Amino acid sequence: AIDISKLRAETGYITLDEGYGNTGACESAITYIDGDKGILRYRGYAIEELAEKSRFVEVAYLLLHGELPKAEQLLQFSTRLNESSIIHEDMHHFFNGFPRGSHPMGILATMVASLSTFYPIPDELDSATEIQIVANLVSQVRTIAAFSYKKSIGEPLIYPSYKLKYTRNFLNMMFASPVRDYELDEDIVRAIDMFFILHADHEQNCSTSSVRTAGSSMANVYAVASAGICALWGPRHGGANQQVIQMLEQIHADGGDGTEFINQAKDKNSTSRLMGFGHRVYKNFDPRAQVLKQQCDKLLNKSGMTDPLFDIARRLEEIALKDDYFISRKLYPNVDFYSGLILRAAGIPTNMFTVLFAIGRMPGWLAHWREMLHAKQVTITRPRQIYVGETLRRYQDVDQRS
């Protein structure tokens, strides 16, 4: 085999792989993907089976520890998450400092990084501290998310409850109010829990690679998690399900049923695309989309679930799945198409969609951080570049520059 490091040292040879689509940056035992066959497995377990039989907290444990928990371990983990769910009371002042209308992802990234100041980490990490940090992040990200939403609508904060399970607890903090009756719908709780499971890890995507990159410098883990949140924020990553709803809103506002939009998306002179269709890795089907579609159909068929956007979405799906343009290019609905609809049906405001993605992805990020921490050798991420700039130039004094 060619020793690339030696070759590079001897010849200055550097491979160019923009976006690292063809470069393995690490070895990992967490998530397996086969894009052609539509396979996604966490620690060897098929995503379909986990989504059907498991719950998010159990999947988080699986990702973090490598094995499904025994009953007693699951209870211990859930209890630890509940005990870690409150954020330091002084952090509440921070929420008041953000301007009205701040994007909740900006708030989330800032607040998660600031956990490092309230929960300092010793230089030498023992396993008990490591487990407590993980519990803090998995649990507190949900509290911060709900608090940032409450602040954005000017309602009093609802604290986490010791009695409620993870996802129910989150939805309660989001939607309960001292001035309003609020009853959680079981199907919505299940759909959001499934959303979290399906987003919990996806190997070396942009945000996870950012977590590994920041983590490889041995930076504080709260800052490392915040780096993941920042990378996820972008519309080309975590923001895609928000764009699905924005597309549906646009079609509705224009008074169309979707046919015209589909024609536009097929037109090579136009820049518009059918959002929620196609995937960089899954070229036949997105296994997460298949699972979520069933849950989505169940929710949207419930009585009282009327929304013109849902009708447009169904129509787009119907037309695209029969259209040669989409069939020949293997463009199928991806996870974002259905997750956008589910989150809307659950009453989650559009600007919180990526925040929910971050809650789901936190165990995956931390599993990668731990895997890296315990690897035999941690190499700091330091890609090279092909320099295409000027050769040596002489400095000119300012009055001599033409």
Ligand code: ACO
């Ligand atoms: N609508 C219309 N045409 C599309 C779409 C779409 N959504 N997606 C791809 N195409 C077309 C392209 O125009 C291209 O056509 P051509 O061969 O005639 O030039 C062909 O399909 C291949 O497109 P690529 O961009 O090369 O496909 P790629 O695999 O690189 O892109 C991507 C995947 C970025 C997801 C793309 O399908 C897309 O933009 N989809 C819409 C946005 C979206 O839903 N993103 C979420 C992805 S899922 C996730 O991130 C969790």
